[in-house]
Amino acid sequence: MVRRVLAVAAVAVLVVPTVVRFLGDHALPALVAAASLTPYAVPPLAVALALLLRGRAWRASAAIASVLALNLAWLVPLWVPDRAPASGATPLTVMTANLRLGEADPTAVVAAVRAHRVDVLALEELTPQAVSALHRAGLDRELPHRAVRAVQGADGAGLWSRTPVAAVTWSHTWSRTPTATIELRGRPVVVGVLHPAAVVLDGGRPYRDDYAATTDFAAGLDDATPTLLLGDLNASVDNSELRELMGTRFRDAPELAGSGLLRTFSPSPRLPALLHLDHVLVDDAFGVTDTTVVDLPGSDHRALVARLGLTPRG
Numbered sequence: 148m149v150r151r152v153l154a155v156a157a158v159a160v161l162v163v164p165t166v167v168r169f170l171g172d173h174a175l176p177a178l179v180a181a182a183s184l185t186p187y188a189v190p191p192l193a194v195a196l197a198l199l200l201r202g203r204a205w206r207a208s209a210a211i212a213s214v215l216a217l218n219l220a221w222l223v224p225l226w227v228p229d230r231a232p233a234s235g236a237t238p239l240t241v242m243t244a245n246l247r248l249g250e251a252d253p254t255a256v257v258a259a260v261r262a263h264r265v266d267v268l269a270l271e272e273l274t275p276q277a278v279s280a281l282h283r284a285g286l287d288r289e290l291p292h293r294a295v296r297a298v299q300g301a302d303g304a305g306l307w308s309r310t311p312v313a314a315v316t317w318s319h320t321w322s323r324t325p326t327a328t329i330e331l332r333g334r335p336v337v338v339g340v341l342h343p344a345a346v347v348l349d350g351g352r353p354y355r356d357d358y359a360a361t362t363d364f365a366a367g368l369d370d371a372t373p374t375l376l377l378g379d380l381n382a383s384v385d386n387s388e389l390r391e392l393m394g395t396r397f398r399d400a401p402e403l404a405g406s407g408l409l410r411t412f413s414p415s416p417r418l419p420a421l422l423h424l425d426h427v428l429v430d431d432a433f434g435v436t437d438t439t440v441v442d443l444p445g446s447d448h449r450a451l452v453a454r455l456g457l458t459p460r461g
Contacts, residue, residue, distance in 0.1 A: 161195060164188045164385075165214050168221070171387040174355040179346045183422055185385040186408055189218050221385070228405035230398070232434030232456020237331045239433075239457055241267040243340075243425055244443060244450035245379040245412075248301055249274030251446035253284040259441045260289050263452045266309045267329065269340040271322065271379045273303035294325040304378070306340050318364065320344070320357040324378065326364075331457050337368060341378035354381065358388040365392055373432035373457055379412075379448060383423045393428060400427040400453040403435040411440055411449045420449055427453040434458060 164185040172178035192215045199208040232238075242265045244256060249272060260268060268290055270277075275297045287293070290307035294315045297303045302322035306312065312327040321344035328335050343361055344353035368374050376397065382389040384399055393399070401409050401423075410420035420440075425448055429435065436454040443450055 161188060161191050162211075162214050165192075165218055168385050169217065174346065174351055174358065174388050176346045176351045176354075179351070179354075179382070179386055179388075182385045182387070183383050185218065186222060189215065189222065192218065222408070225402055226405050226407050228403070230403045230431075230434045232436055233458045235459045236434055236456030237334075237459075238436075239267065239331060239336075239455045240265050240452065241269070241338075241375065241377055241427055241455065242441075242450055242452045243269040243271070243377040243379070243427060244441075245271040245342075245425065245446060245448035246273060246277050246443075247446040247448065248272050249277035249303070251277070252444040253277065253280040253286070255441075255443050255445075256281060256450070257284040257286050257289065259443075259450055259452070260286065263439075263441075263454075265290070265452065267338055268307040269338075269377045270305045270307070271303075271324075271340070271342040272301045273297045273305045274299055277303075278305070294327050296323055296325070302342075304340050304342055306338065308338075312338075318360070320360055321348075321353050328372075334457065334460070335372055336457065337372050337374040339364075339368075339374070339376040341376050341380055343381055345381045354388070358382075358392060362388075362392045362394075365397070366394070370396070370430075374430050375433065375455070376428040377426065377451075377453075379424055380426050381424055389426075396430050397428040398430075400429055400433075400435045400455065401438040401451075403429070404438045404453070406438045409438070409440055409451070411451055413447050416447070424448070425451045427451060427455075429453075429455060432458055 167182045168185045172182045196211045278297045292308045295305035304324040314328045322342040324340040326339040343357035346354040411425040412422045434456045438453045441450040
């Protein structure tokens, strides 16, 4: 009897992330954390299903099989390329990186910009000291145009570009981040840097407020202008606030590229990256060639690089 109770309890725990992912986490810290673990539920669910089938627990097996199938329906598309750049597309490589209070190695950031020939760079947790160090490392020679708000702490942000930036505005979220317009072969493109508050702050209230403001901001962007949004979003696509922000217009670049399950954030220096919190969101004006992550010494985040292609005007 005790074994059966323990088995039922273990299975119940396994299905919690799936249930939260399906019903929504409502921006509640505990539920946001549970939903973020959804991708890790598949292996133990598969083991549980095998054990239940071996024990001929048919009803429980059917229930776990349904939960497993739902998880696979969410996961499998991550490995399937969905929107390659069209013929004649204008290439654009973008990168986003959280500097962890400005402590990331500036030479590693600039080396990544050079190695991947980055055209647009978004940096979060940008401090005045980091701006100076990045300048000394040569960032402004690679990307000479910028919109920067550097402050002590975690709420600074900046945008660097190979081409001029114009029409710069600043968000009214916890981290005031820039949105600007660049030109690709004479065509305007809106680039927005995002860094909503982490859900662990103040019981999740700043997270909820920032996502509400950011979702309204995204909904108000001109549909006729190609737009991409990038940054540390402090959420994975398993979290309902990010999915609401994306709506029907935006897609996550790694998913479109079929890059699989990326991980960009580690909650502890002793652990590998476990969560995908850093994103490049694109509208249907862009195709995606590929995405990759880059280790940044000194940061708890890995940089995310996406190679995009702007579809020619129809």
